[in-house]
Amino acid sequence: TPPELIRNFCIIAHIDHGKSTLADRMLQVTGVVQPRDMRAQYLDRMDIERERGITIKSQAVRMPWAVGDTPYALNMIDTPGHVDFTYEVSRSLAACEGALLLVDAAQGIEAQTLANLYLALENDLAIIPVLNKIDLPAAQPEKYAEELANLIGTDPDDCLRVSGKTGEGVEAVLDRLIAEVPAPEGDPEAPARAMIFDSVYDTYRGVVTYVRVVDGQLSPRDKVTMMSTQTSHELLEIGVSSPEPAPSKGLGVGEVGYLITGVKDVRQSRVGDTVTTTRNGATEALGGYRDPKPMVFSGLFPIDGSDFPVLRDALDKLKLNDAALVYEPETSVALGFGFRCGYLGLLHLEIVRERLEREFNLDLISTAPSVVYQVTMEDGTEHEVTNPSEFPDGKVREVREPMVRATVLTPSDFVGTVMELCQSKRGQMLGMDYLSEDRVELRYRLPLAEIVFDFFDQLKSRTKGYASLDYDNDGEQTANLVRVDILLHGDPVDAFSSIVHREKAYSYGVMMVGKLKELIPRQQFEVPIQAAIGSRIIARETVRAIRKDVLSKCYGGDISRKRKLLEKQKEGKKRMKMVGSVEVPQEAFIAALSTD
Ligand code: GTP
Numbered sequence: 167t168p169p170e171l172i173r174n175f176c177i178i179a180h181i182d183h184g185k186s187t188l189a190d191r192m193l194q195v196t197g198v199v200q201p202r203d204m205r206a207q208y209l210d211r212m213d214i215e216r217e218r219g220i221t222i223k224s225q226a227v228r229m230p231w232a233v234g235d236t237p238y239a240l241n242m243i244d245t246p247g248h249v250d251f252t253y254e255v256s257r258s259l260a261a262c263e264g265a266l267l268l269v270d271a272a273q274g275i276e277a278q279t280l281a282n283l284y285l286a287l288e289n290d291l292a293i294i295p296v297l298n299k300i301d302l303p304a305a306q307p308e309k310y311a312e313e314l315a316n317l318i319g320t321d322p323d324d325c326l327r328v329s330g331k332t333g334e335g336v337e338a339v340l341d342r343l344i345a346e347v348p349a350p351e352g353d354p355e356a357p358a359r360a361m362i363f364d365s366v367y368d369t370y371r372g373v374v375t376y377v378r379v380v381d382g383q384l385s386p387r388d389k390v391t392m393m394s395t396q397t398s399h400e401l402l403e404i405g406v407s408s409p410e411p412a413p414s415k416g417l418g419v420g421e422v423g424y425l426i427t428g429v430k431d432v433r434q435s436r437v438g439d440t441v442t443t444t445r446n447g448a449t450e451a452l453g454g455y456r457d458p459k460p461m462v463f464s465g466l467f468p469i470d471g472s473d474f475p476v477l478r479d480a481l482d483k484l485k486l487n488d489a490a491l492v493y494e495p496e497t498s499v500a501l502g503f504g505f506r507c508g509y510l511g512l513l514h515l516e517i518v519r520e521r522l523e524r525e526f527n528l529d530l531i532s533t534a535p536s537v538v539y540q541v542t543m544e545d546g547t548e549h550e551v552t553n554p555s556e557f558p559d560g561k562v563r564e565v566r567e568p569m570v571r572a573t574v575l576t577p578s579d580f581v582g583t584v585m586e587l588c589q590s591k592r593g594q595m596l597g598m599d600y601l602s603e604d605r606v607e608l609r610y611r612l613p614l615a616e617i618v619f620d621f622f623d624q625l626k627s628r629t630k631g632y633a634s635l636d637y638d639n640d641g642e643q644t645a646n647l648v649r650v651d652i653l654l655h656g657d658p659v660d661a662f663s664s665i666v667h668r669e670k671a672y673s674y675g676v677m678m679v680g681k682l683k684e685l686i687p688r689q690q691f692e693v694p695i696q697a698a699i700g701s702r703i704i705a706r707e708t709v710r711a712i713r714k715d716v717l718s719k720c721y722g723g724d725i726s727r728k729r730k731l732l733e734k735q736k737e738g739k740k741r742m743k744m745v746g747s748v749e750v751p752q753e754a755f756i757a758a759l760s761t762d
Contacts (some may be wrong), residue, residue: 350420460508
C-alpha cells in the first residue's frame with residue numbers, strides 16, 4: 167500500500183472508557199472480523215488482561231476502509247493504558263500520526279488519559295476527540311464536549327459522539343480518521359528503518375515483533391539487525407495482522423506489521439529499538455530508544471520452601487514475555503530462598519505475582535515494595551540499594567531517592583483533602599488547573615517511595631474513588647532517610663527492615679512492633695520486639711513467657727491421645743521459622759508484611 171493511502175492511529179482512553187469495545191466494533195464495521203467469529207474484546211488475548219479488563223500488551227490491526235472509491239488501510243495500534251507502561255505507550259504513539267481521544271460521556275477525562283494526551287501532543291499527533299457511551303442515560307455529552315474542546319483547543323461540535331455498544335457513530339469515526347490523520351512520510355529509497363513498538367512471546371512461534379516501517383522496505387528474504395544490540399536474525403516471516411496474522415511480501419514506508427525471527431526472548435527484540443537490514447543497513451537508529459528500567463523492587467519467596475525451583479522456572483518463563491522484569495536470587499533469614507525482583511511499578515508487580523500464583527500454582531510471600539536508593543558514604547563510596555536490609559551501616563553522607571511528577575484529577579470538592587495527602591507524603595506542589603467548574607488537575611512532585619507505600623489507596627479512600635492518578639519519573643532528590651530494623655530477641659529480621667524518612671521512623675517503628683506483638687506467640691522465654699535505627703532502639707514491646715504444656719489438657723492416662731497431641735505439636739513446629747532463638751509462625755510473616 168502506498169503511504170498516501172495509509173493512516174496509522176491509536177486510541178487514548180482511560181480504563182473502562184470503552185476502548186476495547188470500540189475497537190471490536192471497528193473490526194466488525196470494516197469487515198475484518200465476521201460476526202460469527204466475534205467475541206468480546208477480540209484484541210485482549212491474555213486471560214488475565216481480560217479478567218482485569220486492562221490491556222498490557224499492545225498490538226496492531228489493519229482494517230480496510232474506503233472513502234468514495236479510494237481504498238485506504240487503517241492501522242490501529244493498541245496502547246497499554248496503565249501508568250507503569252508509560253514508555254510502551256510513548257513508543258506506540260510514536261508509531262502513529264493520529265490518536266482518538268476516547269472519553270466516557272458519563273465520566274469525563276481522567277488523569278491517565280490526560281497524561282497520555284500530553285504524550286500524544288508532544289509526538290505531534292492529530293487528535294480526534296470522541297465521546298463514547300452516549301447510549302447511557304447518565305451520559306452528559308454536552309458538558310464533556312466542552313471540557314475536551316477546552317483542553318485541546320477546538321470547537322465542542324468537533325467532538326464525535328459514539329456508542330461502542332450500539333455501534334452508533336462508529337463509521338463517522340473511521341471517516342474522520344481518513345480525513346484528519348496525516349499520511350505517513352518516509353524515504354522509500356533510504357536504507358530500511360523500522361521501529362519496534364511491541365514484542366510478544368508466543369509459545370509456538372517464538373517472539374513476534376510489531377514494527378512500524380519509517381524508511382525503506384523490509385522483505386521476507388532479508389536478514390535483519392536490531393540496532394541497540396547489534397544482533398542479526400533471519401526473517402522467518404513478515405506480515406500484517408488483520409487481525410489474524412497473514413504473511414505478506416514485505417512492508418514499505420508507513421506500514422505496520424509483524425516480524426518473526428525465531429528468537430525466544432523478548433529482550434532480543436526491545437520496544438523502541440530500530441530494525442534495519444543487515445546488508446546495506448541504516449547507520450543511524452531512530453530516536454527515542456530507552457532501556458526498560460525497574461523502579462520498584464520486592465522479594466518473592468515461596469511459602470513452601472521446596473517450591474523454589476518451580477519459582478525459578480516460572481520467572482524464567484515469564485521473562486520471555488516481559489523485557490522489564492528483572493530478578494536475582496535472594497536469601498532471607500526469615501523467609502528462606504527466593505528472588506529479589508524489579509518491576510516498572512506496582513501494577514507490574516501485582517501482575518507478575520498474580521501470574522506466578524495462577525499460571526504456575528505457586529503460593530508466594532512478597533516483601534514490602536522498595537524503590538532504588540543511591541547512597542554516598544562519608545568515604546566517597548557509592549551504593550545502589552534495592553533491598554532495605556542491604557542499606558549500608560556506617561557513616562552516610564547522602565541518600566538520594568527517586569522522584570515522580572504526579573498528576574491528580576479530582577472533583578473540586580476534594581481539592582483540600584488531596585492537597586493534605588500530597589503534603590503528608592512530602593509532595594511539592596507544581597501547579598493546579600480547573601479543567602471545568604467542578605474538576606481540578608493538581609500537579610505534584612513526590613517521592614516514588616511514598617506512592618509505592620499507600621498513596622493510591624489513600625487517594626481513592628479520601629475522594630470516594632473519584633480521583634485519578636498518573637505519574638512519570640522525574641529524577642531524584644536527597645532526603646533524610648534511615649533504615650529501621652526490627653529485632654526479635656535482639657536478632658534483626660531482614661524481611662522487616664525498611665527505609666523511611668527520619669521524621670516517620672518513630673511512628674513506623676511503633677506500628678511494626680505493635681503489629682508483631684499480636685502475631686508472635688508466647689515462647690518459653692520473654693521475647694522483646696524492638697525497632698532500631700542502627701544501635702539506637704526507638705520502640706519496644708514484649709511478648710511474655712509462658713510454659714507451653716500441651717499434656718496438661720489430658721486428665722486421664724490415655725496414652726494414644728497423648729501421642730496424638732505430641733505429634734500435632736511437632737507438625738505445628740514445622741511451619742515455624744527460627745529467627746535466632748525465637749519460633750515465628752509463617753503466618754506471622756505474611757500478616758506483618760501485608761499492608762492494610
Ligand atoms: P481497558 O481494556 O481496561 O482499557 O478497558 P476499555 O477501555 O477497553 O473498556 P471496555 O471496552 O472493556 O469497556 C468497559 C465497560 O464499558 C464494559 O463493561 C463495556 O461493556 C462498557 N461499554 C463500552 N462501550 C460502551 C458503550 O458505548 N455504551 C455502554 N453503555 N457501555 C459501554
